[in-house]
Amino acid sequence: MPDALTIVPPGRPLRGRVAPPGSKSITNRALLLGALARGTSRLTGALKSDDTHHMANALRAMGVGVQEPDATGFTVTGTGRLRAPAAPLFLGNAGTATRFLTAAAALADGRVVLTGDAHMQKRPIAPLIAALRSLGVAAEAPTGCPPVTVQGRGGFDGDAVTIDAGLSSQYVSALLMLAACGRHPVTVALAGDAIGARGYIDLTCAAMRSFGATVEQQDNATWLVQPGGYAARDFHIEPDASAATYLWAAEMLTGGAIDIGAAPEAFTQPDARAHALILQLPHLPAEIDGSQMQDAVPTLAVLAAFNDTPVRFVGIANLRVKECDRISALATELSRLVPGMAVEDGDDLVVTPMPVGRFRPARIETYGDHRIAMALALAGLRVPGVTILDPGCVAKTYPDYWRDLGLLGVVLQPAT
Known part of the structure; x- marks a missing residue:
């Protein structure tokens, strides 16, 4: 695994079948x-x-x-x-x-x-x-x-x-x-x-x-x-719902059709609730309570960058004591794409979408956190020049994440 990967926007709908790993x-x-x-x-x-x-x-x-x-x-x-x-x-x-x-x-x-x-x-x-x-x-x-x-x-x-x-x-x-x-x-x-x-x-x-x-x-x-x-x-053991959120989001961001081998309603894990929200892009609600689907919040926060209107994430204070302080990480890394696009407001995260033309290339720090890496990579499906540092950190829960994106047709370029 290289020290960094740059995602090349596919410019077309992602279609195919990939199976997320077990929960x-x-x-x-x-x-x-x-x-x-x-x-x-x-x-x-x-x-x-x-x-x-x-x-x-x-x-x-x-x-x-x-x-x-x-x-x-x-x-x-x-x-x-x-x-x-x-x-x-x-x-x-x-x-x-x-x-x-x-x-x-x-x-x-x-x-x-x-x-x-x-x-x-x-x-x-x-x-x-x-x-x-x-x-x-x-x-x-x-x-x-x-x-x-x-x-x-x-x-x-x-x-x-x-x-x-x-x-x-x-x-x-x-x-x-x-x-x-x-x-x-x-x-x-x-x-x-x-x-x-x-x-x-x-x-x-x-x-x-x-x-x-x-x-x-x-x-x-x-x-x-x-x-x-x-x-x-x-x-x-059923497939991992948190991993599935990245594939559901990739489908929506590209207008594609990705078969993950399991229907959303078949999951018993809490993060599967995010599917109903993901389907609403670009009309996500103004406020999303992430308390009962915490590991899906990074995915939803990246989607919010491409929403029609701002989104406030509430009930997410626990994200500060995950693999990293995910509230701070999401605010910092999304704002590398457009300065000020995401801000912390107490323990809330507010994401204000911007026209894609205002996005700029960015090297995304992952803080050794698999979910920051996988979620921010989704922005690269629409924005040229998104580079994920320490991409190997996804091995914590989804070792084949980059391979699966490649199987769907996403080009990943080693970067320095």
């Missing part, structure tokens, strides 16, 4: 649940990317058998227990793996240290640490971010936990998946109403039930999880 969110949930189950689970349709490889490698280090029989499959053999790893678990910038394994480390038979790259060491995890402590789990993260140390005791005795999920729904998902391995029924409750991307909690509960757990949502802010652990099973 990152579901793959990492299924890997962990299979690891906590007794027996062998076969996962199909899975994503093979940096994030899921970090999860698989960490599980291997904790005594789980994880094999990869083909390009989209994992075979996971667990004993219902986890072993303390011999060395710290390095998880790159994989938020799902880091948060899920921080909770699961309570089930290990000794000390577990979880760390990541420089970006991961800036992503908050203190609310999850506080929640684990309330369950009697010995856990600490001195900076409030990784590295994390958990002293696993093979289980836990707590029966109720309250979690502040204002920064991430992943905290709730981590606790729910741990709760099924408790010694008693566990009540998981939200502290307040604020929660990022609630739909991902529904995704977690569905996956837990698929692996034999009993989890009941008692009200809008409370779940009851019964003990009993998980059972091995064969499990198919």
Whole structure:
């Protein structure tokens, strides 16, 4: 992969069929649940990317058998227990793996240290640490971010936990998946109403039930999880909805027809809600609430640059604690195309579209963030001279992104 790629506007509708990879969110949930189950689970349709490889490698280090029989499959053999790893678990910038394994480390038979790259060491995890402590789990993260140390005791005795999920729904998902391995029924409750991307909690509960757990949502802010652990099973993973948003957007920006092999209504992931908005280009609404489809916001923000009227994105404060500060990144990088086109207003992002004739060539900084790279590349479908720096960062969730654009007829030129 070159250090930079320049997208050549195709000048014609993009047509063809490309299949987005399997869901990152579901793959990492299924890997962990299979690891906590007794027996062998076969996962199909899975994503093979940096994030899921970090999860698989960490599980291997904790005594789980994880094999990869083909390009989209994992075979996971667990004993219902986890072993303390011999060395710290390095998880790159994989938020799902880091948060899920921080909770699961309570089930290990000794000390577990979880760390990541420089970006991961800036992503908050203190609310999850506080929640684990309330369950009697010995856990600490001195900076409030990784590295994390958990002293696993093979289980836990707590029966109720309250979690502040204002920064991430992943905290709730981590606790729910741990709760099924408790010694008693566990009540998981939200502290307040604020929660990022609630739909991902529904995704977690569905996956837990698929692996034999009993989890009941008692009200809008409370779940009851019964003990009993998980059972091995064969499990198919649907395509990644966040990845699909780039292909849906490419179709709209070029007036093309791209078959991704799955209908929008077939997705269970929250980001699939973005499809209905994407179809409205160039008449996107004046205000878009991104709180329940956070990973689709970069895609929608780039589309807003080609809308007929300005768009304000609200409910997106959590984007500041993703792989980078995505609100700031989007404002900065869109404004390289037309100065002032995107601005931060508190924790909102306001994008004011400009005539394409006012756009100028730009070298787009990606901040090591796969979603900034993939979303801003979409602008290059209409604007000459858009160059994406560090294009290899897409390997985090969509390693074949550039190949798939090429299959659709987009010319990508290595740049310096």
